[in-house]
Amino acid sequence: MAISDVNYKIINSAPRRKGVVVLRQVDDLLYLSGHGPEDEITGKPFYTGRLGESVTLEQGRDAARICGIILLGALQDYLGTLDKVDYIVKAFALVSSAPDFYNQEEVIDGFSDLMVEVFGDRGIHARSAMGTSNLPNGNIPVEIEIIVKVVA
Amino acid sequence: MGQTDNRLKQLGIELPKKNRAGTGMVAVRRYRDLLYISGHGPTGPDGKPVYQGKLGSDLTIEEGYQAARLCGINILAAIADYIGDLDRIEYVVKALGLVASGPDFFDQPLVMHGFSDLMVEVLGERGMHARSAMGTCCLPNNIPVEVELIVKIRD
Numbered sequence: 001m002a003i004s005d006v007n008y009k010i011i012n013s014a015p016r017r018k019g020v021v022v023l024r025q026v027d028d029l030l031y032l033s034g035h036g037p038e039d040e041i042t043g044k045p046f047y048t049g050r051l052g053e054s055v056t057l058e059q060g061r062d063a064a065r066i067c068g069i070i071l072l073g074a075l076q077d078y079l080g081t082l083d084k085v086d087y088i089v090k091a092f093a094l095v096s097s098a099p100d101f102y103n104q105e106e107v108i109d110g111f112s113d114l115m116v117e118v119f120g121d122r123g124i125h126a127r128s129a130m131g132t133s134n135l136p137n138g139n140i141p142v143e144i145e146i147i148v149k150v151v152a
Numbered sequence: 153m154g155q156t157d158n159r160l161k162q163l164g165i166e167l168p169k170k171n172r173a174g175t176g177m178v179a180v181r182r183y184r185d186l187l188y189i190s191g192h193g194p195t196g197p198d199g200k201p202v203y204q205g206k207l208g209s210d211l212t213i214e215e216g217y218q219a220a221r222l223c224g225i226n227i228l229a230a231i232a233d234y235i236g237d238l239d240r241i242e243y244v245v246k247a248l249g250l251v252a253s254g255p256d257f258f259d260q261p262l263v264m265h266g267f268s269d270l271m272v273e274v275l276g277e278r279g280m281h282a283r284s285a286m287g288t289c290c291l292p293n294n295i296p297v298e299v300e301l302i303v304k305i306r307d
Binding site for chain 1 (some may be wrong): 175176177178180181183189190191230248250252288289290291292293294298300304
């Protein structure tokens with residue numbers, strides 16, 4: 001399935017503060033910085049707050065999906081085409097959570113489902129999800145970083 | 153029976169059978185001769201957590217240690233499921249340990265020793281690894297410990 005077949009917009013990555021880049025390449029691995037569900041031009045988050053407090057599970061899943069879309073945008077920006085992605089290797093996913101919120105996995109499925117939607121088997125990945133109390137940018141509910149293998 | 157399987161037998165450790173259910177996420181993803189292993193919790197053979205709660209409020213360090221050890225057993229099971237023979241582990245590279253902690257609990261490394269000790273018990277020097285441990289408010293399913301791992305394998 002080509003990215004163009006799916007009806008959503010890939011946003012270009014905004015420049016980062018000095019020292020921090022969107023991604024770093026080592027041989028055929030790309031290490032991508034953690035991304036939140038933010039407008040890549042303005043940096044404004046689409047959601048803020050904790051799961052189990054002000055953010056519902058559905059909103060959390062959507063936030064995770066948006067993180068995925070932004071990460072795809074960063075990949076497309078760098079590689080020119082997502083066809084150069086060989087497969088997604090590993091995701092590390094942070095969920096801003098109330099101390100008694102334990103459904104981080106379901107939230108991050110919003111991201112993982114998108115990867116399979118876009119890439120099929122190439123989108124399958126190892127993943128760790130955790131809850132935390134505070135995330136950047138006014139407490140975005142989700143932040144995800146990924147490691148991606150590119151075609152040689 | 154491989155050398156590592158023998159060692160497991162000596163230690164009285166039986167690896168649980170892996171449940172392959174799930175969509176986008178898999179337990180193990182390979183990159184060349186590295187295995188990236190998803191975060192694993194202290195679940196029993198039925199997939200349910202054996203330990204729940206937070207260190208410093210609900211669980212003792214000893215319970216946390218045992219929970220981390222169980223994470224290690226589940227990770228070894230995932231590796232065995234993927235590569236077949238654990239002798240193919242050349243060495244363990246890097247672990248990240250997440251420990252659900254009350255606000256005054258700072259002994260996450262002592263908890264994570266439960267995982268690290270197991271790696272060396274089973275794999276000897278091959279089990280030594282770089283490691284980071286951190287505390288956090290809450291983990292999926294209210295597990296007290298979650299461990300992810302990078303492992304180097306040989307053919």
